[in-house]
Structures are given as structure tokens and as C-alpha cells.
Amino acid sequence: MKTLIVSIVLATLATSPAFAISHSYRDKLAKSGCTQVEDAAGTCVNHQAVSDSQTIIKHYDGLKIIWKINESVTVDGKPAAVIESGGYGATWQQGIYKIITYKNHKIAVMKNDQFAGYAK
Known part of the structure; x- marks a missing residue:
């Protein structure tokens, strides 16, 4: 029985959606007008100012x-x-x-x- 429960929990974790970026980081990018690539490359001009x-x-x-x-x-x-x-x-x-x-x-x-x- 324990193996069945462990198997179900592992299967649930393996199939849950994974998000590439957090909601706060996504909001920060949206406000700045930059893309994730620009931010990672350091070429993002901060439009938040x-x-x-x-x-x-x-x-x-x-x-x-x-x-x-x-x-x-x-x-x-x-x-x-x-x-x-x-x-x-x-x-x-x-x-x-x-x-x-x-x-x-x-x-x-x-x-x-x-x-x-x-x-x-």
C-alpha cells in the first residue's frame, strides 16, 4: 500500500506544470518592457524609471x-x-x-x- 501511495505522489509531482519564471519576475519584465533574453544578457534598458x-x-x-x-x-x-x-x-x-x-x-x-x- 505504501508503494502505491508513494508512486501516486511521485507521478503527481512529475506531471505538475513547471513554470519557467516566477510571477513576480514576469511582472518585473512586463513593467520594464524588456524580454527575458535582454534581461539575462544585461542589455535591458530599465524603463521602470x-x-x-x-x-x-x-x-x-x-x-x-x-x-x-x-x-x-x-x-x-x-x-x-x-x-x-x-x-x-x-x-x-x-x-x-x-x-x-x-x-x-x-x-x-x-x-x-x-x-x-x-x-x-
């Missing part, structure tokens, strides 16, 4: 893009209008430029509806 009320300033080809997170975007001091918003972030338009702001704090620039590059 940027809160939802901070401002990100980036440049692209002479343009100065100021993004007040969850508020507004300006391109060279001129306000941009939100034209689309979704789970990934938002798309803003200012003149011939479309600025795509992502939740991981990247900013893509489109000029005349053509992808131009990422602001740095």
Missing part, C-alpha cells in the same frame, strides 16, 4: 520629439493630435509626421506615411 507622468525627449533627423506619457506629444514645439490609440500605444500626427509611441517607451517616426526610423 519612467513613470506614467514623466516626459521622454528624443530626437530624429533634427526633430525634437517631446512625449508627456499618457498626455501629449510635441514635434519641434508644435502639438500633435492623437489619431489612433490601442493596446500597443498611440499614433500622433503633426503635419507630415506621424509619431508612434509604444508602451515600452520607443518612438517611431513616419514621414509622409513612410516609416522613417526610431527616435533616439
